[in-house]
Amino acid sequence: MTILLVEDEESISKLVSVYLKNENYPVQVCHTGKDALEKIDQEGISLAILDVMLPDISGFELCQYIREKGFTYPIIMLTAKGEELDKITGLTLGADDYVTKPFKPLELVARVKAQLRRVHAYNLQAEPKLLTVKGLEVDIVKRTVILNGQPVNLTPKEYDILVLLLENRGQVVTTETLFQEVWQEKYFETSSNTVMVHIRHLREKLGDTSEQRAYIQTVWGVGYKID
The missing domain is CATH 3.40.50.2300 (Response regulator)
Structure with missing residues (x-):
């Protein structure tokens, strides 16, 4: 290392x-x-x-x-x-x-x-764990992301955001919670911009266009969710 x-x-x-x-x-x-x-x-x-x-x-x-x-x-x-x-x-x-x-x-x-x-x-987990939705597969142990059979390269924080949303599928995860859980830092008003930038980059890699949000939904004024 x-x-x-x-x-x-x-x-x-x-x-x-x-x-x-x-x-x-x-x-x-x-x-x-x-x-x-x-x-x-x-x-x-x-x-x-x-x-x-x-x-x-x-x-x-x-x-x-x-x-x-x-x-x-x-x-x-x-x-x-x-x-x-x-x-x-x-x-x-x-x-x-x-x-x-x-x-x-x-x-x-x-x-x-x-x-x-x-x-x-996540590598410390004893058993494999897969999170799947609409052709998207996340292997928690291997920290790999597969979209429609093709690997997707995410940064560590993009990956952590995706996993947090998938683990709370169907529920809204607030912007504050996302920041505190992923960055492990105190949340300030400007922190929402940091989360927004990473969400946008993550969407681009998942092909999540503004015309059709297949994965990450924005709940305005609150946060994000994956259904």
Whole structure:
């Protein structure tokens, strides 16, 4: 299990590496986007930490590349303070979380642990569990999603949202509940935008068009449900 850290500021990358290694996480450090591209395809990466501002290829482009290649491991973006657009852009491209600079290394380590914990949580279940609806099949143990016989690559948070909705099939799951259960953080008014971005991206991958909602229904002012 290796963490890919892409950060051009050497002082930050060294500090973060020390804290991660103290938690027994192997770390692969890259200072440019070009170097990162050579490492992304390597086996064994469990999580990526991407700085948005890099000297050549942006963190956004790396995030998009990772998702287009079909890798589903968590991605944490490092963004400048107050850059709300950066956060929304990263989430739209498939990032799972973000940390705002300047940050405390322990906060980043805590978020890394939380992401990895969620990824592996379902694998601890003893018996296989399948959730199915209208040609959509989700294997809880394997964390795989099959739509009409074809695999669907979801980010960890997209997957967790889908599972939560399927486990509460026929019931409305509030936006607040979705955020608190999936992100494990306190809900604020702006948190609804984060949920909305992930729902939109999830719908796109499921072919859930605005003309015909086959899966995720919006209950305006309340939340979402799958019938």
